[in-house]
Amino acid sequence: MAIGMDKRMSKKPTKKATKTSRISGFHALDRLDRLDAVAAFSGLNNKTRNQFRNTGNLPEDLTGRLIENVIGTMNVPVGIATNMIVDGEEVLVPMATEESSVVAAVCNAARQCRNTGGITASTSGAHMIAQIQLVDVSDPQAARLKILERKSEISAICDEADPILIGLGGGFRDLEVRVLETQGGPMVITHLIVDTRDAMGANAVNTMAERLAPHIARWTNGTTYLRILSNLADRRLARARAVWKPSAIAVKGISGKKVRDGMMAAYHFAAADPWRATTHNKGIMNGISAVTLATGNDTRAIEAGAHAFAAISGQYSPLTRWEVDKDGNLVGTLEMPLALGIIGGATKAHPTARACLEIMGVETAEKLQRITAAVGLCQNFAALKALATVGVQKGHMALHAQNIALMAGAKGAEIDQIALKMTQKGSVRLDVAESELKLLRSKKI
Numbered sequence: 441m442a443i444g445m446d447k448r449m450s451k452k453p454t455k456k457a458t459k460t461s462r463i464s465g466f467h468a469l470d471r472l473d474r475l476d477a478v479a480a481f482s483g484l485n486n487k488t489r490n491q492f493r494n495t496g497n498l499p500e501d502l503t504g505r506l507i508e509n510v511i512g513t514m515n516v517p518v519g520i521a522t523n524m525i526v527d528g529e530e531v532l533v534p535m536a537t538e539e540s541s542v543v544a545a546v547c548n549a550a551r552q553c554r555n556t557g558g559i560t561a562s563t564s565g566a567h568m569i570a571q572i573q574l575v576d577v578s579d580p581q582a583a584r585l586k587i588l589e590r591k592s593e594i595s596a597i598c599d600e601a602d603p604i605l606i607g608l609g610g611g612f613r614d615l616e617v618r619v620l621e622t623q624g625g626p627m628v629i630t631h632l633i634v635d636t637r638d639a640m641g642a643n644a645v646n647t648m649a650e651r652l653a654p655h656i657a658r659w660t661n662g663t664t665y666l667r668i669l670s671n672l673a674d675r676r677l678a679r680a681r682a683v684w685k686p687s688a689i690a691v692k693g694i695s696g697k698k699v700r701d702g703m704m705a706a707y708h709f710a711a712a713d714p715w716r717a718t719t720h721n722k723g724i725m726n727g728i729s730a731v732t733l734a735t736g737n738d739t740r741a742i743e744a745g746a747h748a749f750a751a752i753s754g755q756y757s758p759l760t761r762w763e764v765d766k767d768g769n770l771v772g773t774l775e776m777p778l779a780l781g782i783i784g785g786a787t788k789a790h791p792t793a794r795a796c797l798e799i800m801g802v803e804t805a806e807k808l809q810r811i812t813a814a815v816g817l818c819q820n821f822a823a824l825k826a827l828a829t830v831g832v833q834k835g836h837m838a839l840h841a842q843n844i845a846l847m848a849g850a851k852g853a854e855i856d857q858i859a860l861k862m863t864q865k866g867s868v869r870l871d872v873a874e875s876e877l878k879l880l881r882s883k884k885i
């Protein structure tokens with residue numbers, strides 16, 4: 441139902457006596473009618489309601505095609521990481537994030553390894569895993585072999601499900617079957633290994649698993665339940681390495697060698713301690729998730745895969761490794777699953793995601809994986825360096841002070857003035873911002 445503006449404006453949001461979240465037919469309403477319903481439910485004033493009116497750089501008709509029950513969009517800044525050289529190519533990398541210092545950190549790290557050629561990256565291929573769960577089999581070992589015996593039939597069933605993928609050189613690659621002992625008895629778990637080329641591949645492999653499951657049930661006289669990809673994409677690894685010379689990483693008052701040794705100590709801490717490793721990896725994901733989001737990829741899939749991979753040895757560990765080479769240079773490497781696509785999901789549909797790919801000159805998922813891994817490595821370098829020297833707060837402070845000034849109610853030029861006053865005082869706090877703002881405004885009168 442296309443509903444006219446006048447009609448909508450005349451409808452006053454009325455607060456019902458009994459508040460209920462059971463809103464029948466909510467999904468079928470127009471976006472702005474849904475917004476009215478939410479405004480009525482939550483008692484939003486017009487200013488708050490209007491916060492959702494404009495869908496920014498996402499066309500309104502697309503919002504409802506991406507997800508359900510849309511009322512608006514949530515815009516996040518896109519910044520550009522400069523100075524990056526990836527596999528000999530100069531690249532600018534768009535990063536979508538709400539966190540200050542993340543983009544600047546990558547720029548700094550990338551600048552400091554330009555004199556050694558930047559970052560070298562590679563990938564293990566674009567293989568995704570789909571899992572099919574089989575239960576209720578009294579002879580699971582025999583069932584396992586029955587499935588393995590059908591490999592060529594399975595290959596054909598999978599490939600028939602996605603002729604486009606086959607036409608592009610992708611499709612079924614391999615089969616693995618395990619008997620898994622569980623609390624509910626033995627289960628037979630089939631892994632389909634599928635080359636999904638430039639797609640992340642969730643829908644592609646899920647379709648194959650769903651098509652194949654009834655056959656598996658029939659061949660084994662069992663029952664199949666789950667048929668879905670694994671986000672532990674350990675057949676789709678991205679790798680990055682770079683070298684930083686001590687002379688390039690010195691900071692005011694601290695020699696490059698001392699910085700390097702502090703960074704090594706920070707890495708050794710993370711490698712031995714999961715509490716530290718979690719924050720170490722969070723820093724890496726600051727970069728990885730920002731590129732993932734900017735390109736319309738699935739941040740949750742990437743994050744789940746990253747953390748599962750970090751724990752694959754049984755101890756949650758850093759996704760990067762740091763060493764000192766024979767010349768005393770700091771050498772960083774990163775290896776992690778990166779199931780990124782440039783086709784499918786929002787990657788193709790979202791115009792900003794497409795624009796971000798264009799900025800990077802990305803025409804294959806493989807290149808996107810390499811660039812993203814390079815960003816993750818740089819992000820980790822910058823965090824370790826800051827932590828081993830001046831701490832992270834110094835870098836955070838300028839933008840943080842502006843945020844605090846905004847929270848205190850500063851507007852326009854006042855924001856910078858209040859932020860500066862607080863950093864000069866060495867006291868970036870809301871109460872300080874409020875009193876400085878009061879003082880500033882009293883002087884103006």
Ligand code: NAD
Pocket residue numbers: 602604605608610636637638639640641642643644645646669671738741781783784785786
């Ligand atoms: P998709 O199904 O939208 O597109 C992939 C299809 O595009 C392929 O199957 C193929 O037929 C076609 N295609 C055209 N050109 C191609 C090329 N160059 N390379 C490869 N395929 C090409 O997308 P998808 O990647 O299968 O699924 C991604 C979406 O699935 C994401 O939105 C993700 O959020 C969502 N999803 C994720 C999970 C999960 O991670 N657990 C589960 C379900 C869905």
